[in-house]
Amino acid sequence: MTGNKSKFIDNEYTIMSEIVENENVTQRQLSKKLGISVSTVNVLMNKMIREGLIKMTQVSQKQVLYMLTPAGMIEKANKTVSYLKSHYRAIYEMKEKIKLAFEKLLQVHDAVFILVCDDEISEILYKAVKEFQSSHTESNIKVINQKNKNDIKNFKAPVLVYMIENKDVLSEYTGFDNLKFVNLSERI
Numbered sequence: 001m002t003g004n005k006s007k008f009i010d011n012e013y014t015i016m017s018e019i020v021e022n023e024n025v026t027q028r029q030l031s032k033k034l035g036i037s038v039s040t041v042n043v044l045m046n047k048m049i050r051e052g053l054i055k056m057t058q059v060s061q062k063q064v065l066y067m068l069t070p071a072g073m074i075e076k077a078n079k080t081v082s083y084l085k086s087h088y089r090a091i092y093e094m095k096e097k098i099k100l101a102f103e104k105l106l107q108v109h110d111a112v113f114i115l116v117c118d119d120e121i122s123e124i125l126y127k128a129v130k131e132f133q134s135s136h137t138e139s140n141i142k143v144i145n146q147k148n149k150n151d152i153k154n155f156k157a158p159v160l161v162y163m164i165e166n167k168d169v170l171s172e173y174t175g176f177d178n179l180k181f182v183n184l185s186e187r188i
Contacts, residue, residue, distance in 0.1 A: 011036065011044055012053075013083070016076045019054060019066045026064075048072070091124055097188035098128035101161075102141060105182065111140045111155040115162040115169070125163055125184070152176050 011034050018025050018033060027045065031038040045066070048054045053072035057065045068076065105112050114129050116122040129143055144152075152158050152173070159180045160173055173179060 011040075012048060013076065013079045015041070015044060015048065016053065016068055016072055016079075019068050019072075020076070023065045023067055024063070025066065094124055094188060095128040095131065098125060098184060099132045101182075101184055101187050102129075102132050102136075102139070105159055105161065106136075106139055106141070109157045109159040109180065111142065111152075111158040113152055113158060113160045114141065114143045115160055115164065115173075116143055116145055117164050117166075117169070119164075121163045152179060 014034055015030055018030060027038050027041045030041045030045075034041065045054065045056075049056055051071075052069055053075050055067045055069050057067070059065055102112060114125060116126055126143060129141055133139060133141060140155075152160070153176065155178075157178055157180075158176070159182055160170075161182045161184050162170065163184045170181060173181075
């Protein structure tokens with residue numbers, strides 16, 4: 001039920017956002033945007049009209065305009081804040097799990113190499129590395145990319161940690177002796 005409720009709230013937020021962008025938006029357009037039936041959009045819109053979040057004005061027999069009310073604007077702002085808080089909390093928790101994984105890996109390996117790419121996950125991974133290094137100054141963790149992969153050669157039991165979708169990149173690292181691969185996505 002919780003999953004359905006949050007999806008329901010996300011749909012309301014999307015409807016409000018679309019109305020702000022286009023007062024002429026139709027329920028059919030909203031249905032396509034949300035991936036839900038027109039009747040479900042109709043139920044959501046009627047609920048939001050009853051709650052005073054949106055106002056509907058009949059322009060012609062076939063055209064309806066929707067407008068966000070002041071209460072709707074406040075509700076949209078509240079949903080935005082809630083959304084941001086939950087996502088920042090999820091990012092924080094992910095970084096903490098990554099740092100815990102680093103501690104465990106360093107107990108087994110003499111060096112931990114973090115393969116980063118140019119994406120959002122790598123950005124979180126990079127920030128977790130920097131935070132970990134600030135409190136574990138003696139740790140042997142290095143962030144690498146394809147350009148500095150030769151740094152791996154100098155260790156007895158290195159591990160390459162990654163969170164990338166394109167695993168073809170990993171084939172460039174198969175020639176290193178004793179190099180273990182860890183997909184951090186599977187551990188956190």
